[in-house]
Amino acid sequence: MNESGMNKSDLIAPPIRSRKVAVITACVIIFLIVVDLLMTRQIVPYNNASETVMFIFTIVVAYGIGSWILLGYTKQAISGLRAKSRFINTMYWAVTIIQFCLLAILVFVIFNNSSRFPVLSVYLISSFSTLIIIRIITFKFFSWYSRGKRNIMVLFFGIATATFGFSILEDAYTKLILVKVIEEKSPPGAIPQSSFLYKTVEKYHAEIEYKVVNPQTTTLWIVPTSQLTLDNELNYFTVFPYLFTWLAVAALLRQYYRTIRIGKLPLKFWIALSIPMALYLIGSGLIFHAYDPYRFYFRILFRAGTIGSSVLFGLAFYLITRRTGEAMNVGAGKVKDYLTISSIGVILIGISFSTSALQQTYGVAAHSLVLLASYLFTVGLYSSAIAVSxxxxxxxxxxxxxxxxxxxxxxxxxxxxxxxxxxxxxxxxxxxxxxxxxxxxxxxxxxxxxxxxxxxxxxxxxxxxx
Missing domain, CATH: 1.10.10 (Arc Repressor Mutant, subunit A)
Structure with missing residues (x-):
């Protein structure tokens, strides 16, 4: 250690101690990812220039400055636990190293986007690293449920994380197996552009999901017609993580309300809880079929439900931090830090995972933030459980x-x-x-x-x- 008391690890993740700075940083990242999500889902219009700007902003803010601050805040919050637990310390450094490796690859893509391999590697690394973290927290939830008082809220969280793990596998299977990539020569005078089509074309006997046109080549991401039914059925599976997370958060808020007041959760709370989930279920097409003339409006409902539910889940955790000081006599505010970290993670999980990774720049970058989000949710909740216990x-x-x-x-x-x-x-x-x-x-x-x-x-x- 040098005279200033800093070591090499401090340069990677400085001790950001301000909860307010972490929350503001998270809000900026969430805003960027929401825009990325709406662009990849054809709700916000875009062009080549706006795509490039969003890609650079996502890299610099979310992977660069934002990750640096959030990981630094997490590092100081769990410093005592990392010192005693090799597992927690290893997970922290593994996520930190992977996150900044993803940053390096994405920076490389800015200057050299001629090959799909760097983008594919970002998707694969983040997805399978996330799957490992989700398996860990799923095991913890079911362990707490079986050894404790069999709290229904803990069970719902366990099922939610388990089904989210399956959703990650489903997404990887779809992107790597079901979706085929075709390259063909571009017509003379082709204007560089990209777009999501979701249109069936007889020439390819497939539905074109995404299309990138360059002066020399045109790249198509397609799903063969014979696989469309399977693809649609697999997409419906993503409803289950949201549904069980909603049930868990409803149980959490009900339990929280009973600790501060006598009685049932008021009707206005149930309405606030129900609106985002209703929008999500209706927009998903699970209840009403999204016919072509109205598909755009269903997309708006679906994404409003996705974003609204994710924010609601995070606010539920953050709401508990406002009461923690009174209910638990917390002096140092450690539990508040842990719950704040969890709230940031749970918001980012839903929004980032919903961003289409077929989009080869900002889409993949936003989607791959699911790794950082899952880590924040897991380590925050795990640390909270240990502190309360x-x-x-x-x-x-x-x-x-x-x-x-x-x-x-x-x-x-x-x-x-x-x-x-x-x-x-x-x-x-x-x-x-x-x-x-x-x-x-x-x-x-x-x-x-x-x-x-x-x-x-x-x-x-x-x-x-x-």
Whole structure:
């Protein structure tokens, strides 16, 4: 380490400690990816110039500055956990290295777009790396469900991540197996352009999905007519991750509302939850068939539902952070950092994955951000679970120590001695848990004293009066 106290890793992911900076950065990235999504889905008009601009912006902002800030913020938030867990540390560095390798490949594509291999490698690397991360968090969800109180919210999140993993495989199968690439000579005087067509052409006995015209060659991405039914059925599978995530978030908000008020989740909450999902289901064509004259309007509904649902999922996590300080007595704000990281990830997952990777520049770049998004969601949620579990264990230790002492000390004069001895045990247990997990407990000594007082009052009520 040099005189300034910096090492090489700090140059890759500096300690960005401001939650506000991370949230603002995420908002800018989300805006860019939304525009990318709407362009690849033929809702926002575009030309060669706008495609180039969006490609450069996506690379510089999302893969360059944005990833640098978000990974730096994540690095400092999970620093204690990384120090104690080789798995978490390895996952952090693997994602960081892969993310900046993708940046390098995409920068190369800006200056040399003559071959499809660099773009294909970006898609493959991000997709299969994401699949590994999703498998990890899916395993964790089902493990928490089976070992815990079988909370339905945890089950829904587990099913959502499991089906999302299948969606990644489905997308890879479609792009690599079902979709065929044809190159032919361009007609004289051809104007360079690209467009999504989704039109069946008898000449190729296929539906043309995407077309790129260059002065010398024209490249077509097609799905053979014989495979169209399979392609459409596989596309419907993407509904399941959204559906189960919606159910999980609804359960999360219901549980959150019950912790701050007595009663059921108000009707206005259910309406706000239902509108994006209704738009998504209607626009998908699953309920009503999207006939050609109205296909554009169905696309608008579908993408409005996609974007709205993704933002809603993220806001649900972020909403919990506003209450965390009061409900959990969080001093250092670590759990808030973890939930903020998760909220950023869950918004980016849905929007980036919905961007068409058939578009060979900004489309692939936006779609491949699903790797960063999945990592943020996974590591944020995993760290939150450990932190909350640690505080719960510490509270249980305090209660157990207190009950043991009360059995031997029955007079009111001894309450100060009880407090002194129990807090000593609590501090020792706190050190042990921090050493094991790498995460500092959010409970301060004042928090432990307040909890101790609550337990004392409970015991006084339960014990028979002499």
């Amino acid at each position: 640690q505080d719960s264990s510490l509270r249980q230790s305090i209660r157990a120590s207190l009950l043991e002492l009360v059995n031997n000390i029955g007079t009111a004069q001894m309450e100060q001695e009880i407090e002194r001895r129990v807090l000593k045990v609590g501090r020792e247990q706190q050190d042990v848990l921090s050493e094991q997990s790498g995460i500092e407990s959010s409970l301060t000594e004042e928090d432990m004293k307040q909890y101790l007082e609550q337990v004392i009052q409970e015991i006084k009520k339960e014990r028979p009066q002499s």
